[in-house]
Amino acid sequence: MAMKQLTVGPIADNRNPPGDHSMVAEKKRAICFTLWFRTHNNPRYADLFPRLTDVVQFRKLTLSDRRFVRGLQFRLWKTLRENVFYPAIARYIADGYPTVFTVDTRQIPAWPKTQRVVVDVDDPVFDSTEIETLKLPQVKAIVVTTEQARAIYRGHGITCPIHVIRPGVSIEAIDPCRAEEIRQNFKRESDVIIAYHAPTLTLSCDWLGRARDGQDDLDFLFAAFEKARGREPLIKLWLFGQASASVKEYVAERQARSIKIFGYIPFSDLLNYIASVDIGVYPRTWVQPPGRFNVKLAQFMACGIPVVSTDLDESFIVRETGCGIVCKSQEDFAQALVGLAQSAEKRAELGNAGRIYAKTNLDWSVLVPIYRDILNEVDHGS
Numbered sequence: 001m002a003m004k005q006l007t008v009g010p011i012a013d014n015r016n017p018p019g020d021h022s023m024v025a026e027k028k029r030a031i032c033f034t035l036w037f038r039t040h041n042n043p044r045y046a047d048l049f050p051r052l053t054d055v056v057q058f059r060k061l062t063l064s065d066r067r068f069v070r071g072l073q074f075r076l077w078k079t080l081r082e083n084v085f086y087p088a089i090a091r092y093i094a095d096g097y098p099t100v101f102t103v104d105t106r107q108i109p110a111w112p113k114t115q116r117v118v119v120d121v122d123d124p125v126f127d128s129t130e131i132e133t134l135k136l137p138q139v140k141a142i143v144v145t146t147e148q149a150r151a152i153y154r155g156h157g158i159t160c161p162i163h164v165i166r167p168g169v170s171i172e173a174i175d176p177c178r179a180e181e182i183r184q185n186f187k188r189e190s191d192v193i194i195a196y197h198a199p200t201l202t203l204s205c206d207w208l209g210r211a212r213d214g215q216d217d218l219d220f221l222f223a224a225f226e227k228a229r230g231r232e233p234l235i236k237l238w239l240f241g242q243a244s245a246s247v248k249e250y251v252a253e254r255q256a257r258s259i260k261i262f263g264y265i266p267f268s269d270l271l272n273y274i275a276s277v278d279i280g281v282y283p284r285t286w287v288q289p290p291g292r293f294n295v296k297l298a299q300f301m302a303c304g305i306p307v308v309s310t311d312l313d314e315s316f317i318v319r320e321t322g323c324g325i326v327c328k329s330q331e332d333f334a335q336a337l338v339g340l341a342q343s344a345e346k347r348a349e350l351g352n353a354g355r356i357y358a359k360t361n362l363d364w365s366v367l368v369p370i371y372r373d374i375l376n377e378v379d380h381g382s
Contacts, residue, residue: 028057031097036060086110099379116140131156140378149291167295168364169302179275192341195277197240201247221283227334240265275303282309301354308336323354
């Protein structure tokens with residue numbers, strides 16, 4: 001595994017003179033060490049890290065682009081990260097960077113207690129290990145995505161500052177011309193397109209551990225889609241992501257011209273594909289820990305696309321903003337698709353509510369300054 005750097009030069013080049021607390025590009029005082037993939041990464045960090053390179057020195061352990069090799073590397077990483085990799089990295093770079101920015105709570109114990117750690121926890125689990133780790137003295141600030149997550153941590157006795165920063169979206173990256181080009185290439189004028197996206201597209205037979213009541217997300221969506229199509233034939237389904245053999249077989253067996261699999265869409269172009277559709281769907285069937293804000297919902301909102309979601313903890317934002325419809329059953333989900341497909345006015349109303357919220361609360365131009373303030377406060381010991 002080769003360590004790939006975002007900035008040029010050895011670590012020592014960016015160490016500050018004693019007493020210099022400026023956080024500028026030439027003298028960064030914060031370090032972030034993380035595992036990285038060459039294609040798909042957590043969207044929050046794929047978008048955030050390049051926006052902080054002038055104040056944070058990023059060190060990335062980048063895995064191979066060859067699937068077999070990458071799988072071996074990842075297993076090795078998971079086995080050795082806490083007892084070997086993290087302690088070794090911390091010993092090597094701790095002296096040069098008083099502030100640490102991490103996105104993995106398992107990394108925190110490796111840093112000396114004299115270090116000042118800012119940890120971003122976008123997918124909290126609230127187990128005993130995570131809670132006790134976040135109580136370590138080197139943790140000076142925690143970032144979460146919801147007020148609920150902050151309240152749960154407070155309830156467990158965590159006393160350091162906890163900041164709420166929503167999932168970020170690059171609204172400026174949405175290109176209306178590109179979105180229109182996608183529509184012109186793939187959509188008939190009368191079609192009403194619903195869209196689902198994930199890095200990989202699977203059915204319950206692919207991953208039994210994620211199924212709930214015998215269904216994975218796409219099992220649920222396909223069943224609801226078939227019901228909706230029976231009532232409104234103009235509805236079409238676009239799938240963005242690498243489809244498993246079972247998903248491809250499902251579409252092929254039904255000769256489903258109403259379903260199009262696009263394959264994996266690069267992160268840099270994903271928002272344009274989302275902006276080209278009429279309805280975004282969030283058909284999650286498995287229950288996650290509470291206190292999370294899924295980036296898929298943020299992306300739909302930023303693109304002004306109404307959302308149809310299952311009734312889960314993370315769908316709170318759909319209710320709060322009025323950007324879509326939360327459904328308690330598969331029948332409700334199908335009916336919501338039909339209702340929106342038959343009402344362009346309703347789609348526009350819900351989509352606009354999401355877009356307004358996103359511009360004020362989800363755009364990186366709003367969120368990045370908050371990260372900078374947190375890092376600066378921690379770096380100065382406040």
